[in-house]
Amino acid sequence: MASSRPANRHTLRKRKHRPTAGSPPGTLIADPTAPKPVIRVMAYGPDQLQEQEITDVEGLAGILGRQPVTWINVEGLGDPETIVRIGEIFGLHNLALEDVIHVPQRPKAEDYGDHIFIVTQMTSLSPHLRNEQVSIFLGPNFVLTFQESAGDCFDPVRKRIGDPRGRIRQSKADYLAYALIDATVDTYFPILERFGEVSDALEIAVLTAPKGDLIPRIHHLKTDLLSLRRLIWAQRDMINVVIRDFSALVSDPTRVYLRDCYDHTIQLLDMMDTHREIAAALTEIYLSGVNSRTNEIMKVLTVIATIFMPLGFVASLYGMNFDRTASPWNMPELGWALGYPLALGVMLFIALGLIGWFYVRGWFQETKILR
Amino acid sequence: MASSRPANRHTLRKRKHRPTAGSPPGTLIADPTAPKPVIRVMAYGPDQLQEQEITDVEGLAGILGRQPVTWINVEGLGDPETIVRIGEIFGLHNLALEDVIHVPQRPKAEDYGDHIFIVTQMTSLSPHLRNEQVSIFLGPNFVLTFQESAGDCFDPVRKRIGDPRGRIRQSKADYLAYALIDATVDTYFPILERFGEVSDALEIAVLTAPKGDLIPRIHHLKTDLLSLRRLIWAQRDMINVVIRDFSALVSDPTRVYLRDCYDHTIQLLDMMDTHREIAAALTEIYLSGVNSRTNEIMKVLTVIATIFMPLGFVASLYGMNFDRTASPWNMPELGWALGYPLALGVMLFIALGLIGWFYVRGWFQETKILR
Amino acid sequence: MASSRPANRHTLRKRKHRPTAGSPPGTLIADPTAPKPVIRVMAYGPDQLQEQEITDVEGLAGILGRQPVTWINVEGLGDPETIVRIGEIFGLHNLALEDVIHVPQRPKAEDYGDHIFIVTQMTSLSPHLRNEQVSIFLGPNFVLTFQESAGDCFDPVRKRIGDPRGRIRQSKADYLAYALIDATVDTYFPILERFGEVSDALEIAVLTAPKGDLIPRIHHLKTDLLSLRRLIWAQRDMINVVIRDFSALVSDPTRVYLRDCYDHTIQLLDMMDTHREIAAALTEIYLSGVNSRTNEIMKVLTVIATIFMPLGFVASLYGMNFDRTASPWNMPELGWALGYPLALGVMLFIALGLIGWFYVRGWFQETKILR
Amino acid sequence: MASSRPANRHTLRKRKHRPTAGSPPGTLIADPTAPKPVIRVMAYGPDQLQEQEITDVEGLAGILGRQPVTWINVEGLGDPETIVRIGEIFGLHNLALEDVIHVPQRPKAEDYGDHIFIVTQMTSLSPHLRNEQVSIFLGPNFVLTFQESAGDCFDPVRKRIGDPRGRIRQSKADYLAYALIDATVDTYFPILERFGEVSDALEIAVLTAPKGDLIPRIHHLKTDLLSLRRLIWAQRDMINVVIRDFSALVSDPTRVYLRDCYDHTIQLLDMMDTHREIAAALTEIYLSGVNSRTNEIMKVLTVIATIFMPLGFVASLYGMNFDRTASPWNMPELGWALGYPLALGVMLFIALGLIGWFYVRGWFQETKILR
């Protein structure tokens, strides 16, 4: 996992395409590799639903207001002129447009008088952790969304719009905005469950067999969780701002639903914190495990050395070549009839004595962590 | 303890049965293995007490309002239709019903105008730590509770309802809701006392004999305390919200009792924090203990090696085969009359000298931690 | 210290005598081993002082109101009936009475309309750290105190009451309550000074001679400080509540004195935090010290092994028995006239070279921590 | 990086040129090495732009008010008399002037009635991290800036002033002040990206090859991030104060732009915190890596010693010189026909047995961290 993703790991924290310091605010620097915008419109009321794909951006002006709710979804940020033109049609502030294009921005909600500007982030694991910014402009009768690229988590919302008896068809634009925010928040649950599995696997690995390659894996899990936590935290604040500050455009019933969505972010943070605290404990456990093992290894070495050094000394002693003929004091043991068996006996006695001493001190009660 | 409970360990933090991302809010996905609901009603006033088990959910409509207080207790969440029907009868919001079914939710209290929705959690050790969600709807003259399964901590409350002179019979539905919340809060005390015992046992173990298998046990204690702490914290917030925000349905005298219940959660958090701080210290103590032991083991090895290496060298020296006949310079010691005793004396001198040096440096003052 | 107090260590954090979960609030479960209550009354005004010991609790009703201030002091909680009866006479809430009996409670202050209920804790070192709950009911013209057992820190207060010119005799009941709270707060200073001495002693020990038995002592100091800190923190909050919330019963001049008492708790917390931060640093220093020592021990081992292994190898080399008669290539050195002196010279050269190499690398500059 | 910059490292945290304790407030102690002031004026309105360099400070009084906005930029703080004279001309408080000269000050915004005093800091990497204070006085129709030395990040702002259709030419002095603050905030992005690269490089190094020289580099990264974080945090607070408190001089549209600038500081803090948390993890990873390697090294030593000590002992045993002629008990093995092959076989058996034992215990499964 660790080695295969350096390229993708930093998607959550890299800021791309900043204008030069001192540039006028609202300068739009498009990413040249970003896909060209595709504009899809869903206009609906309790009785009607019109879907169409817009090719000429000028056609947008005429569509607005024909139905109670109009959802304009722009996929791809590769053509700043189009986006600027949409901004002019809808009367959007150029600072907001700058945030649409200079992805990624932190989730936030800002008041621009007659419309609200909301930044949210959806995440996916396909196959690596990726997040994509969704910029939402909520007006009295429209929702305008910008996505970084094609493919999103909004298909269930589209399906619900397709159902004439659904609550979404009976409601105003604020409910659609809620449904879209809720859909992006829901994308975090599978990600977090995946992290939970990784965290549990690392927990078991570190408790049973603390190998060196766990350290980078724990570290990457921790940094991923950190980035994700910061994202969810901002998401939570954004929803809170929408609930609290924008009573003109967000009705009371929708507020109840947003409160539920807010609860989900709290729950995400709760799960997140559990994973983070476990991940934080893992390095400590790893260190304890490694030190325990070093301790065990030292025990083996010490036992072996403590037993064989005296034995080897005794053997070396009787390997000395003092001249027994020079005097009777010179190594008389070598000439004893039972010299060798006695020497072996002394060695055995020393060995057993040391083993007994180690046994009494408990050195042979192996700790479990060493297997 | 550690190895026998992986299956149960995560009951406090797993989220089950989430609808797909983008589903309409209020989608009820019942757990197919959940038990079917059993409905029991206790309707009472100062003078009367009626108890019955309801089999047809439609009968509920007729029961309400005949007595000052009606407690409808639903055990088992396995039949979403029944729960939806109860929701219709009592006019409950589908977001609240979603939270009833998609257990576990964090403890919380929400205002739905004519009723309050309260989520609380009771815990048990039978034999492993388990928590079960109790969802409470408090209306002007009813309390509606949903439990995940049969068996609860409410028997003493039922007994108190049975006593015509008890305060509970004289009071309104808010007092019953308090009594139920209080009963769930009281289930945390034995759990925490059990954790306190585990924590004390680990404390003694780690201070006297830091073995490797303590690390997973400390880790599991810490993660359990973390989960439980988060639960009690949410419980505390929930009670605080009930005290502070719902003056319409919760009377002043009941508020005094809730404040007492709030105090209990503070006390739980206090006990909790003591256990957590001790548990947090244990890993550190373990590490210090392991490192102290490694230090001791190294001392033993170093003492043995430092003494026997020079001795072994001297012995090897006089085991060399230089040709004494070639010149008088070649190992004349071997031919000395007292060569061997002198060599032994030198060895003894070296050994005693080193032992004395180690003694002076204090290497033989054993630390207590090694036994 | 550590081994002699397990029985007493937990007095600050054990909760005793909780009723079963779900019991009605206000259930009084007395500790059967608690001493029977002894009731002493001091009734006084600027001019008069009456002291008596009450044996029949019913006599209390007649005493109240005869003097400007009546202090009823109940020592011993062993007889719940008496306490319940006192509660009836003074019109006390049964939740407050429950807190009187179910010691220990956290320090707190609660408003019950015509009286205030204050829980405070006094501590002593006789010889181990002990804390005892004092429950104070402050009414317009009385102070009712409950202590767990005989013996308290109020003798100086009694003496001041005995002095007709003292401020206490000129003041109302609120000043007496302040004097009692202040006396309990003052009991923390000697305790904290004692902890300061223990902390300083451990600091010196860990910096000069980090032995293994310091770890449990540091740990016990830390947990004691944690418990005590929590207590003082609650004490501080309690005083703050009294100053802030109870203007009806607490006069402005007394409030100035309470602010001084509040300052003392701040000062206690300040001293506390210094001790705690030092205690927290000690484990880290201990670990560094142990690792430094292991490092030193390894140096000794490595120096000895690095010098004697090559020497021993050379000696072993010339102990080989290759047949010098088989060919002139077989160990001709053994036959050299200066073979032995040369071999010794080579060994000396190797030894001095290695010692020089170690010296240049600074291995002989001993660190101070090893002595 | 580490060794080459001690001289520059502390530019962010050193306070220079403090007056003696007790000096009157507003005492100006100029740094004698600071460059002499150069004064440049840009006066502009929607239609006109006048640029000039002022040599006589008295000329300033006549310039003010001829155009809607006058920007007086003073580069160099080496001549306190000039600065005091400017202060008199514009009616500046001497405490503010003191902060202009006694660089560096923390970013802050202060209200002096008819003008605002703003301190901001711009940073650069040329080649080392440097920060330079910009002091901004914002009046109704002027912006007066003081820089420590020549060279700044304001060239794009000057270019925008040069463009008659630009928003800056249409706006008042508050927008110019915003543009200047925004330009200083923008200088932090490249710095932070550079730190991000250093952090990523250290992350990879510490995970793959934890060498000793990483520790100082990690430490310097951490301290640099700490200093920078404190700076950005103060910057953020300063902008917040300007948005919140100075409605008289800062118009609503400019406030929207400042909010965007505020968002940038939040984003900087976000990036900062990610870097800091990674940097904080690195020391821990390093320690784990070192301990893992020590563990591996010990394993190698223990395997070698455990195998060769018994073998060496057996070899020494049969090197003993017991007199086989003295008795048949003395080392009869030496005379066996297959004595030597048997001895070799025993040694082989011991060696293979130990290798097998180590293999079974998993000592040969090398951890990745050791390469």
Place this chain on the structure above:
Amino acid sequence: MASSRPANRHTLRKRKHRPTAGSPPGTLIADPTAPKPVIRVMAYGPDQLQEQEITDVEGLAGILGRQPVTWINVEGLGDPETIVRIGEIFGLHNLALEDVIHVPQRPKAEDYGDHIFIVTQMTSLSPHLRNEQVSIFLGPNFVLTFQESAGDCFDPVRKRIGDPRGRIRQSKADYLAYALIDATVDTYFPILERFGEVSDALEIAVLTAPKGDLIPRIHHLKTDLLSLRRLIWAQRDMINVVIRDFSALVSDPTRVYLRDCYDHTIQLLDMMDTHREIAAALTEIYLSGVNSRTNEIMKVLTVIATIFMPLGFVASLYGMNFDRTASPWNMPELGWALGYPLALGVMLFIALGLIGWFYVRGWFQETKILR
């Protein structure tokens, strides 16, 4: 540094001369070793300045009010009667007088109606860190200060009072109080700069040569910084209270100066936190350094042992005494013509092979930290 100051180290945290628990508030227990009070009066207005030393405390009453501002400075707290008498003359509360005498108190500001009571602390390094309490009473036309002993940081203030054109002579008593507080705050800057130098020196030492005696020095730096931080924090709060709460006695212009003084405490805390974070990192770096060195030492040992153990084994092998005459299988190598050169060759091969293996594994790339 460490060993020479135990006696002085705790001046910042020891509380002296507390009355017994339960004593009446306001009991004055003077330190018998404290110097006797010396009273100096400076009375001044824009035109006049009178200085005198008072010997009879009763003379004070007549001095007050003759000049716009009267500064009474009392040096030495050794005579409680004098201080009580001064308290009576100025109408001071006995709780405030208690705080004057029972030094040290935390910096604080308290309102006593017609005067403010301010506690501040000045520090010095002469030669060890010392702090001395200055108690300031600010009334409408007087400032009354109490110092622990002779010698203070107020000489520059006295000099400024001596200058008839100075702002201090034109201002009221509140400006004098500000000037005194500012002078005490200014005494912290040199202390902090000194700590910064110590911190930098320790940083370099620990990064280049982590010796054992650094640990106590780092520890003492950390505890000193802790104590000082707590002091500055309280100082900051005190100034904040004066700015915020005492509008009656503190005029708006003085408030601006106090805000500047408040800024200085913020700056002190900023410097402080940098030092503290560096000091906190040092122990960690020390531990990493020690473990890195242990690792290096182990490498040396392992390399030596791994090379010489097999060599020694081979040498021992051919030192065995198997009887070559007993059979051709017994050590025929000893009789080979090239036996000895072959054995040496085998040893060389083993040694080179192992050295090569170590080289390939990178054991010879020494880390920088070991020198």
